[in-house]
Amino acid sequence: MNHQSTDGTVSTPDIIDMLRSAGLRPTRQRISLAALLFGQGDRHTTAENLYEEAHRAGVRISLATIYNALHQFTEAGLLRELAVDGTRTYFDTNTGDHQHFFIESEGRMIDIPAPSLKVTGIPNLPEGKRVARVDVMIRLVDE
Amino acid sequence: MNHQSTDGTVSTPDIIDMLRSAGLRPTRQRISLAALLFGQGDRHTTAENLYEEAHRAGVRISLATIYNALHQFTEAGLLRELAVDGTRTYFDTNTGDHQHFFIESEGRMIDIPAPSLKVTGIPNLPEGKRVARVDVMIRLVDE
DNA sequence: ATTTGTGCAAATCGTTTGCATCTGA
DNA sequence: TCAGATGCAAACGATTTGCACAAAT
Numbered sequence: 001m002n003h004q005s006t007d008g009t010v011s012t013p014d015i016i017d018m019l020r021s022a023g024l025r026p027t028r029q030r031i032s033l034a035a036l037l038f039g040q041g042d043r044h045t046t047a048e049n050l051y052e053e054a055h056r057a058g059v060r061i062s063l064a065t066i067y068n069a070l071h072q073f074t075e076a077g078l079l080r081e082l083a084v085d086g087t088r089t090y091f092d093t094n095t096g097d098h099q100h101f102f103i104e105s106e107g108r109m110i111d112i113p114a115p116s117l118k119v120t121g122i123p124n125l126p127e128g129k130r131v132a133r134v135d136v137m138i139r140l141v142d143e
Numbered sequence: 144m145n146h147q148s149t150d151g152t153v154s155t156p157d158i159i160d161m162l163r164s165a166g167l168r169p170t171r172q173r174i175s176l177a178a179l180l181f182g183q184g185d186r187h188t189t190a191e192n193l194y195e196e197a198h199r200a201g202v203r204i205s206l207a208t209i210y211n212a213l214h215q216f217t218e219a220g221l222l223r224e225l226a227v228d229g230t231r232t233y234f235d236t237n238t239g240d241h242q243h244f245f246i247e248s249e250g251r252m253i254d255i256p257a258p259s260l261k262v263t264g265i266p267n268l269p270e271g272k273r274v275a276r277v278d279v280m281i282r283l284v285d286e
Numbered sequence: 287a288t289t290t291g292t293g294c295a296a297a298t299c300g301t302t303t304g305c306a307t308c309t310g311a
Numbered sequence: 312t313c314a315g316a317t318g319c320a321a322a323c324g325a326t327t328t329g330c331a332c333a334a335a336t
Contacts, residue, residue, distance in 0.1 A: 025289095025290065025291070025334090025335060025336080026335085027290090027291060027292080027334070027335070028292095028334085029291080029292070030291090046325095047325080047326080048324095048325080060293095061292085061293090062292070062293045062294070063293095063326090064292080064293065064294075064295095064326090064327080064328085065291080065292055065293070067325095067326065067327075068291080068292085068327095081229075083226050083227055083228050083229045083280075084226055084229075085226050086224075086226050086227075086229060086230075086231070086232045086300090086301095087229075087301095087324080087325075088229070088324095088325070089229045089325085089326085101268070101269070103269070103272065104275065110269065112265070112266055116264040116265075116266055117262065117263070117264045117265060117266075118262070118263050118264050119260065119261070119262055119279060120260070120261050120263065121259040121260045121261050122255070122259075122260060122281060123255055123259055123260075125244070125283060126244070126246070126253065126283065128285060128286050129246065129283040129284065129285060129286060130283065130284060130285075130286045131281055131282070131283060132247065132282040132283060132284040133281075133282045134279065134280075134281050134282075135278075135279070135280045135281075135282065136262060136277065136278070136279050137226075137277075137278045137280075138265060138274055138276075138277050138278075139274070139275040139276045139277070139278065140268060140269065140272040140273065140274060140275060141272065141273060141275040142271060142272065142273075143271050143272060143273045168309090168310065168311080168315070168316070169310085170309075170310070170315090170316060170317080171309090171310095172316080172317070173316090189300095190300080190301080191300080203318095204317085204318090205317070205318045205319070206301090206318095207301090207302080207303085207317080207318065207319075207320095208316080208317055208318070210300095210301065210302070211302095211316080211317085229325090229326095230299080230300075230326090231299095231300070232300085232301085
């Protein structure tokens, strides 16, 4: 299940593995994207952002393919989608239980590990529903 | 400060008052929108949604004006903007301290009053930042 | 050989903007 | 009167889609 080594890097064979076990064909583009996404610890990125990064790294890939890949990765449970401000969609490589600071001035997010942050006093849920996820976003501005 | 009577209705003079004290000219369109928004207790709505509702109610108003008004109301502190899913922007007539259930299947939100729900264990903030707002969104799916 | 993925450009969706016209103070 | 508001249509940015071509099994 864990495809990352302790130093935060991921080797190509491991990436191919990760994609295969997610039921995704390890194509050149997906391998490149996965390497960028999972090769350097937890990160939060947007499609456009990743597109530029890929091009800077010399990877030939279209924006449409990036969107496809990000959604496929999300469905496969490799990424988590974050709603922040209604304009762009962020993707988080950390799919574990955690929350976020959001720095409005920079459009940047910082992870808050789950153990420290707690949400208590959730009222009874409406009939026939269950909690899919609890999202906490702590919005920060300059002092 | 409080422009609503206890039964949740708002009279036209009160709406005009509300707009004036918010520094907004009480135009025909803004009065109509404010009546729809604040005339029936707390609600969560989108621009498109409000546009249809206004037209059903026989109010002549353009979508652009709705967007303008929603943003002006938000800046004036009469509304709160909610980021839910990156596609549409929701506006909440309840500007007090509270949080939300979000029912994914219906795209509908339910208020959670502040006193019951608590977020604890917030880590130290980055240097020079302060908390602007803590948003909690509890996403619900069918059981 | 067959299935699946990719790239491109056009289409779509929610939202914003420019500008001529109206309206409230 | 005249700053401020409105409506319309065109512009916009992010995202999705249709389809011919290419790559993976």
